[in-house]
Each structure stands twice: as structure tokens, then as C-alpha cells.
Amino acid sequence: MPRELERMRAFLTKGLTETAALWPDVEQGYAWVHRAAHLLSNDDNLSASEIRQTYGTLLAEMEQTPTSSEPLATMLSTFRKVTASYWPGLFHCYNQPDLPRTNxxxxxxxxxxxxxxxxxxxxxxxxxxxxxxxxxxxxxxxxxxxxxxxxxxxxx
Structure with a gap:
């Protein structure tokens, strides 16, 4: 293998080894955010009240599930806080067909x-x-x- 590729391989191995402990948190956080995005995309054509209820259940599940680390707990707390700030206007787009979901x-x-x-x-x-x-x-x-x-x- 060329010398440059060996150096790159060494850098990648070192980086992955040093961050290995963080990956379970990243995977868990991604799973939560991915579920939230799937709910908000409304592929199942639910009503606004059904989406609001399902999304609220997801947020409650996030809050009740014990987390393995402080960074993941902080991320989930921030996610819930930001969601709460957008909550009053988050679901109007599902009642109005011409209202876009994003700006x-x-x-x-x-x-x-x-x-x-x-x-x-x-x-x-x-x-x-x-x-x-x-x-x-x-x-x-x-x-x-x-x-x-x-x-x-x-x-x-």
C-alpha cells in the first residue's frame, strides 16, 4: 500500500479508536431525531391532532428513557426545549394543504x-x-x- 494511504489509514484508525466511546450516543441520538423527522414528514397522512399526539408520545419517551451519558442527555434536553418553543405553530401545516412545512x-x-x-x-x-x-x-x-x-x- 502506498505510504500516503498508510498514513491516512493510521489517522482514521486513531480517530475511530479515540471516538469509539461516543458512537453509541451518536447512534441513539440519530435514532431519536430520525423518528421525529419521519413523524413530521407525515408519510402516513395523519391528521394534525394525530401527529401532535404521536410526536408528544415520542418526546415523553425521550424524557423517560435513561441515557447512558451526559452529552446524550444534554442533546435530548436541548431537542425537547427547542421543540417546545416551536410547538404552538408546529402542526398548522398539516391542517392547511397549501401551507408549506418549512420556510x-x-x-x-x-x-x-x-x-x-x-x-x-x-x-x-x-x-x-x-x-x-x-x-x-x-x-x-x-x-x-x-x-x-x-x-x-x-x-x-
Whole structure:
């Protein structure tokens, strides 16, 4: 085996050996988060109240299951705390078919507008005009990306 691969193998072996005690916690934490994500994806087409009840049962199970280490207990505690902060609005999307489950597209929409504003002006922060006329500028920016405009479209 080439020398470089032997060194890489030694690094990987050392890293895996030194972190071996952490892997059971990682596997257990991943299992909890994976179950939560599966419930929220709603592949079974449950109602909002059914998802709320099932998710609440999962959180109670997380709380009642003894953990093997302090880092895993801290992770589960943080997960439950963050979930509790989102709880009031977490399940509305299952009652409203047109309501998206995440705001990722909206974040991308504004992030793209912010990026183009920075690139056009050279400013690291938004220009004052975005605050005053921002709503119009963002919509115009998105419209210009969705449609191709030419002089023939708008005769003078």
C-alpha cells in the first residue's frame, strides 16, 4: 500500500479508536431525531391532532428513557426545549394543504435578493433603499429572474 494511504489509514484508525466511546450516543441520538423527522414528514397522512399526539408520545419517551451519558442527555434536553418553543405553530401545516412545512423557499427567496443587492451595490449590509422601497425591489428582482424582458415587450 502506498505510504500516503498508510498514513491516512493510521489517522482514521486513531480517530475511530479515540471516538469509539461516543458512537453509541451518536447512534441513539440519530435514532431519536430520525423518528421525529419521519413523524413530521407525515408519510402516513395523519391528521394534525394525530401527529401532535404521536410526536408528544415520542418526546415523553425521550424524557423517560435513561441515557447512558451526559452529552446524550444534554442533546435530548436541548431537542425537547427547542421543540417546545416551536410547538404552538408546529402542526398548522398539516391542517392547511397549501401551507408549506418549512420556510426554506422563502428564506432562499430573500437570501437571493440580498445576495444580488450586495453584488450590485458592493455593500456588505443592505442599502437604505431596501428598507424604504424593499418590498417592491424584492418582487421586481424575482420577477426579472422568472421572465425575460426585452424592448419589444414594452414598446415606447
Amino acid at each position: 426554506n423557499e422563502l428564506e432562499q427567496y430573500f437570501g437571493s435578493a440580498r445576495y444580488h443587492e450586495r453584488r450590485a451595490t458592493g455593500r456588505k449590509q443592505a442599502s437604505p433603499g431596501v428598507v424604504v422601497r424593499g418590498a417592491v425591489r424584492v418582487v421586481a428582482s424575482v420577477a426579472s429572474r422568472l421572465h425575460t424582458f426585452s424592448g419589444a415587450t414594452f414598446p415606447i
